[in-house]
Amino acid sequence: MDNTKIQSVYRNPVILQSEDLTNYILETAVYPREPEILKELRKASETHPWGFIATLPEAGPLIGILLKLLNPKKTIEVGVFTGYSLLLTALNIPHDGKITAIDIDRKAYEIGLPVIRKAGMEHKIDFIESPALPVLDKLLEDASNEGSFEYAYIDADKENYVNYHERLIKLVKVGGLLIYDNTLWGGRVAWPEEKVPPHAKSGRTAAIEFNKTIRDDSRVDFSLTSIGDGLTICRRIV
Known part of the structure; x- marks a missing residue:
């Protein structure tokens, strides 16, 4: 097989984003180690009409590792929904750690x-x-909250x-x-605009604008990953 064909096998987005591959990741690397209490909350969330907006479980292991490495005592969450990512954070910060959790829907x-x-x-x-x-x-x-x-x-x-x-x-x-979730917007950030359904256009536009903003922001190091629906991981450097 020539080099061009080898590259196409390794970088084909259809292969990388296939349902079969997602299921393999879930069954092999996510569900077996997902804490039972997180699994219970995930199952409870599935009954909600908007249950699909919850943080995807495949993002959990990476977030958990980052939290363990950082070991933060003061954190903030914008957008809580039923609390899967919130509980994930709480489980991975010190006993005296605190989370300011903000959402419009109690x-x-x-x-x-x-x-x-x-x-x-x-x-x-x-x-x-x-x-x-x-x-x-x-x-x-309150200036004391800065940093x-x-x-x-x-x-x-x-x-x-933004x-x-x-x-x-x-x-x-x-x-x-x-860490920002949903920054690939179901993969639609890479679609031709004419193929994007009307209900998804504003979100796609916002995701594209945000991704460009982070790319050009010299205050952070960042990685745009294809985990879940896209996680943008930023580390403040200035």
Whole structure:
């Protein structure tokens, strides 16, 4: 096989994003080690009409490793839904670690709350029912909050990702991590625009704009990964 054909085998996006490969990853590397309490919350989330928006379980192991390496005591989460990523964070930070968790829908959070309580993790969480931007702006009014967070996870309305980033980059310390979910938007960031269904166009446009913003942001090192629906992992360097 010549080099061109070999490259096409290794880099063919159809192969890399196939359902069979995703299932292989889940069955081989995710589900066998997924904590039972996380699995319980994931199952509870599946009954919600919007259950598909939860953080995908294949992202969990990587996020968990990064949290263990960083060992943050002060974290922030923008977009909670039923709390899968929130519980994942709580399980992987110190006992006295704290999470400022912001979401507009407490009812969704309350689906996962019994599981969070069962895990003994509620004491780590300060849940704020609100749009995120006013909360972030309020935090920035207090100069002592600047650079005080060590980790941020963002999985909320994609149209505001650039706005969230401009605030969170001030709140997260140099050396801290910011992780953004859904930055490949179901792969549609790479589709020709005419093939994108109308309901997905605004999200696609926002994801493309955000990805370019991060690419050009000299304040961070970053990696755009194809894990789940796309995780952008940023490390603040300035």
